[in-house]
Amino acid sequence: MYRVQNITQAYSQAPWRKQLQWIGLFMLALILIAMVAGIYLSVSAQASSAGREIQIMYAEMEEIRRNIEDMESQIAFMTSNTSMEARSQELGFTRVSSEDIFYVVIPGYRKPDQIEIAGSPGVSLPEIPTVSPEYTQSLTDWLSERIFNPASLLVKEVEP
Amino acid sequence: MNSIGSWRYTTLGILLTALAFFIIVQMLRIQLSPQAEALRDKGELYSGTWRTLTPARGQIYDRRGNLLAGNRTVYEVGVVLGEVENPSTIALALNAVVDADYDQVFAAASTEPSGEAVYATLARFVTEDQKQRLDQLSDEMELAYGERGDSNRPSLAGLIFDPRLQRSYPEKDLASNILGFVNWEGEGFFGVEEKFDNELSGFSERVWIPFDPNRVEEFPDVPEGSSLILTIDRVIQAEMEKIVESAMEESGSESATIMVMDPETGDILAAATSPRLDLNEFWRYDEVFEGSTPFNRVVSETYEPGSIFKVLTMAAAMDGGAVKPKTSFLDTGSIEVGGTTIRNWNSGAWGPQDMLGCMQHSLNVCLAWVATQLGANQFYQYMQDFGVGRLTGVDMAGENPGRLKLPGDEDWYEADLGTNSFGQGVAVTPVQMLMAVSALANEGQMIFPRIVLSIIDDGKQYNTSPRISGEPITPKTAQKLTDMLTTSLVVESSSALIEGYTVAGKTGTAEIPTPFGYTSNQTNASFVGWGPVDDPRFVVFVWLEKPTTSPWGSVVAAPVFRQVVERLVVLMNIPNDEMKAQLLEGQ
Numbered sequence: 001m002y003r004v005q006n007i008t009q010a011y012s013q014a015p016w017r018k019q020l021q022w023i024g025l026f027m028l029a030l031i032l033i034a035m036v037a038g039i040y041l042s043v044s045a046q047a048s049s050a051g052r053e054i055q056i057m058y059a060e061m062e063e064i065r066r067n068i069e070d071m072e073s074q075i076a077f078m079t080s081n082t083s084m085e086a087r088s089q090e091l092g093f094t095r096v097s098s099e100d101i102f103y104v105v106i107p108g109y110r111k112p113d114q115i116e117i118a119g120s121p122g123v124s125l126p127e128i129p130t131v132s133p134e135y136t137q138s139l140t141d142w143l144s145e146r147i148f149n150p151a152s153l154l155v156k157e158v159e160p
Numbered sequence: 161m162n163s164i165g166s167w168r169y170t171t172l173g174i175l176l177t178a179l180a181f182f183i184i185v186q187m188l189r190i191q192l193s194p195q196a197e198a199l200r201d202k203g204e205l206y207s208g209t210w211r212t213l214t215p216a217r218g219q220i221y222d223r224r225g226n227l228l229a230g231n232r233t234v235y236e237v238g239v240v241l242g243e244v245e246n247p248s249t250i251a252l253a254l255n256a257v258v259d260a261d262y263d264q265v266f267a268a269a270s271t272e273p274s275g276e277a278v279y280a281t282l283a284r285f286v287t288e289d290q291k292q293r294l295d296q297l298s299d300e301m302e303l304a305y306g307e308r309g310d311s312n313r314p315s316l317a318g319l320i321f322d323p324r325l326q327r328s329y330p331e332k333d334l335a336s337n338i339l340g341f342v343n344w345e346g347e348g349f350f351g352v353e354e355k356f357d358n359e360l361s362g363f364s365e366r367v368w369i370p371f372d373p374n375r376v377e378e379f380p381d382v383p384e385g386s387s388l389i390l391t392i393d394r395v396i397q398a399e400m401e402k403i404v405e406s407a408m409e410e411s412g413s414e415s416a417t418i419m420v421m422d423p424e425t426g427d428i429l430a431a432a433t434s435p436r437l438d439l440n441e442f443w444r445y446d447e448v449f450e451g452s453t454p455f456n457r458v459v460s461e462t463y464e465p466g467s468i469f470k471v472l473t474m475a476a477a478m479d480g481g482a483v484k485p486k487t488s489f490l491d492t493g494s495i496e497v498g499g500t501t502i503r504n505w506n507s508g509a510w511g512p513q514d515m516l517g518c519m520q521h522s523l524n525v526c527l528a529w530v531a532t533q534l535g536a537n538q539f540y541q542y543m544q545d546f547g548v549g550r551l552t553g554v555d556m557a558g559e560n561p562g563r564l565k566l567p568g569d570e571d572w573y574e575a576d577l578g579t580n581s582f583g584q585g586v587a588v589t590p591v592q593m594l595m596a597v598s599a600l601a602n603e604g605q606m607i608f609p610r611i612v613l614s615i616i617d618d619g620k621q622y623n624t625s626p627r628i629s630g631e632p633i634t635p636k637t638a639q640k641l642t643d644m645l646t647t648s649l650v651v652e653s654s655s656a657l658i659e660g661y662t663v664a665g666k667t668g669t670a671e672i673p674t675p676f677g678y679t680s681n682q683t684n685a686s687f688v689g690w691g692p693v694d695d696p697r698f699v700v701f702v703w704l705e706k707p708t709t710s711p712w713g714s715v716v717a718a719p720v721f722r723q724v725v726e727r728l729v730v731l732m733n734i735p736n737d738e739m740k741a742q743l744l745e746g747q
Contacts, residue, residue, distance in 0.1 A: 044374065051373030058379055069216050069231040069325055070288075076227035076330035081398045096730055098660065103735045105743050114613065115225045117389060118621040 208370035215362035216325055218385035220339060220352065222394040223427070223613055229339055229353070229439075232328040235291050235321040237283040241273035243318035249301070250282070250316055257293050258283045269318070282319075285344065291321055329439035335397050337433050337456040338390070338556060338611065341442040349442075350455045352388060352611065354557035359386040359615065389614040389621075391427035396420060399727045400432035403720060408434060411685070411716040412708030417457050417590050418724060419701040423598040423690060425626040426607035428554070429698070429732075431591075433457045459552075459559040462587035463703070466670025467505075467522045467713065468688045469583025472596055473531055474519060475641050476542030479633040482534040485515050485644055495525045498574025502528045502582075505669065520648040522667065524582040531581035536567050539577060543586075545632035546596040547606065552629075554591050554609045563587040583670055584678075593688060594701045595629065600642060600664075601690035601699050603635040642693050649689075656689060656718035658725045660736030665689020665700075665721060667713035672706070682706045685713035687721040697734055700724050 077083070137145070190196055220229035237258070239250065247269035254260040260283045268280040286294075298316040305313040327342035340351025348357035362385035370376065404416045420430040433456065437448045445455075454460040477483045493509030495502050504510065504524050510517070518526035531539050543549070549564025564586050565572040579585040588596075591609055599606035606629045614623045633641075645664035649657055656665055668686035671678035687702040700721055707716045728734070735743060 048373045051376040054376050055369075055373060063323075065216065066233055066323060066325060070233045072219070072227060073230035073232040073328045073330060076230055077328075079226075080330045080332070081226075081334060081394050082332070085398075098726065098729045098734075098736060101730065101733075101735075103733075103739055103743060105746060114623060115221075115223065115389065116621060117221060117225055117387070117614075118616045118619050121620040121622055 218387040423601035466668035468668035497578030500575035528578040663691030687717040
């Protein structure tokens with residue numbers, strides 16, 4: 001019994017060592033918490049900044065759209081029938097009558113049926129992703145893609 | 161010492177635990193109290209703002225892609241009440257620049273700021289030029305009267321501008337009757353603006369926009385309003401409007417209407433009428449359209465067409481086999497139908513005539529006889545087939561169906577068959593008449609008049625197709641009538657004839673019905689015609705209301721038709737008959 005007690009005492013750490021270990025562990029935890037808090041703060045600050053930029057960009061988009069509409073109207077005012085007629089008269093053009101016109105047949109020429117301001121409903125371009133999947137997929141998605149569908153990497157490489 | 165220290169620590173521990181417990185209880189009490197809910201709601205209210213995302217109103221183009229109706233930026237001018245330094249200066253400036261009422265602006269800008277009163281609207285729909293003048297005034301005042309703080313200095317401090325889009329019409333009054341207008345509230349009135357109001361305006365969406373950038377979310381994609389491409393050609397429309405003005409001046413008419421349609425497709429290339437409104441100043445509507453003046457005579461105004469209606473009567477009779485071009489008729493100067501005596505326009509007897517002569521001399525007696533030969537049932541069936549008395553379905557708001565009394569109606573008498581045969585006692589709109597006549601110019605097929613060529617929705621252009629309304633007569637009858645009316649114009653050396661081009665047509669002069677009977681001194685003068693007859697490219701309708709220089713359609717309306725066609729052949733690149741023959745030979 002006495003021998004056992006001696007062995008235990010021989011291998012026990014000094015009390016100050018134990019205290020130091022506890023302090024060390026506490027400090028380590030504190031540093032970890034501080035690091036996580038720091039990262040969290042940094043990320044949330046970046047997110048706030050990005051959010052603010054998005055808000056500004058939305059406002060800019062709205063202003064640009066309004067400006068486009070406004071400018072289209074301004075151009076239309078400047079090229080209105082009355083304006084163009086006045087300008088053509090200033091430049092010395094005169095009205096023609098049917099006797100002034102000489103018609104020529106151009107083989108193969110076909111007058112366009114109708115003006116096209118927008119694309120026809122039958123034609124639709126494939127959607128081009130604007131954000132790469134690396135920015136949207138989770139780590140598990142990425143891993144499963146690499147493991148179960150390794151050929152996708154090659155497919156991507158040949159994309160234009 | 162140890163026991164004392166232990167007691168102190170124990171007491172401190174109990175106190176701190178009690179304090180912590182008290183804080184937790186208090187926190188829970190605050191969180192769960194009824195006021196907390198209200199406070200949270202209030203906090204949420206101030207954490208962002210509701211905003212209505214209104215898409216830009218769709219644009220309207222002519223068939224060549226020229227913009228007829230677009231949008232321009234205007235501003236709402238307001239003041240942040242807490243920042244106002246001198247309400248009097250603001251009122252003076254707005255009165256001078258945007259013609260706002262001084263007293264109203266002064267009162268609004270003088271409002272004491274409070275929790276409820278933060279902002280006041282002073283003027284709406286301020287143009288870019290006016291905004292720039294106000295900005296310039298503000299800068300000049302800052303320069304001249306120094307820094308902020310002096311309570312008496314002239315200043316526009318507090319003034320803010322909120323931009324938005326407002327409808328604008330670059331061509332001003334061109335095709336105003338077709339387009340209609342949009343009011344301050346964004347509602348469409350008349351024309352295609354009213355007819356396609358929902359499509360053009362799109363759908364607004366209300367969204368919550370948080371101030372907290374961490375809570376920012378993607379704005380919903382509010383689709384823009386659909387745009388329209390119309391069938392009208394702005395150059396042809398402008399030319400027709402000029403002719404309308406000159407025709408009114410030369411004939412002393414109260415109003416004039418000219419319509420041009422492609423008989424093959426039903427495309428309305430021009431629909432000019434009077435009066436017209438500069439659509440950018442739509443608030444002058446009451447000033448321009450006094451009393452019951454219609455905004456768009458083309459679809460809204462009915463009138464008794466008179467002799468141009470004889471074209472339909474003759475077409476029906478020939479198609480129904482009642483008469484042939486060479487059928488003879490002895491005109492004794494009067495005929496009795498249903499107890500009413502019908503006379504010719506000059507009250508004369510024209511003796512033996514064939515059907516060409518009846519049309520050439522526009523004989524009421526002959527046409528009344530023709531209608532009786534056809535019979536009431538067949539006559540009215542044909543008129544209904546021609547679309548008389550029913551809506552054409554043209555895409556412009558406010559269409560009037562007109563009136564065709566039918567056998568069996570309470571107010572129909574046998575005498576109506578006689579009067580209807582030469583266009584009296586029947587009410588039609590210009591667009592109805594044009595649609596009916598398109599059957600003659602298009603081998604018997606009557607085409608629905610079309611004003612919208614394409615609709616652009618979500619970036620895609622959907623083209624409309626010509627639609628056949630019916631085939632009231634056979635191609636053979638249409639050809640016979642065309643030949644008859646071509647010859648008729650040539651034989652009578654009509655002032656509607658155009659050198660080098662072969663056209664068909666018919667004049668009309670109709671007395672105007674009043675509560676006391678028909679007036680003989682006021683008439684509606686009309687002309688309807690089409691050409692070139694071998695391959696019709698246009699149907700033209702001319703209507704002069706109450707001309708004063710002469711009551712006769714042949715005198716006032718036929719020359720207008722000639723003027724119209726002279727411009728059309730140039731603008732539509734239609735070679736004359738001789739040149740066309742040369743071109744065909746060369747191919």
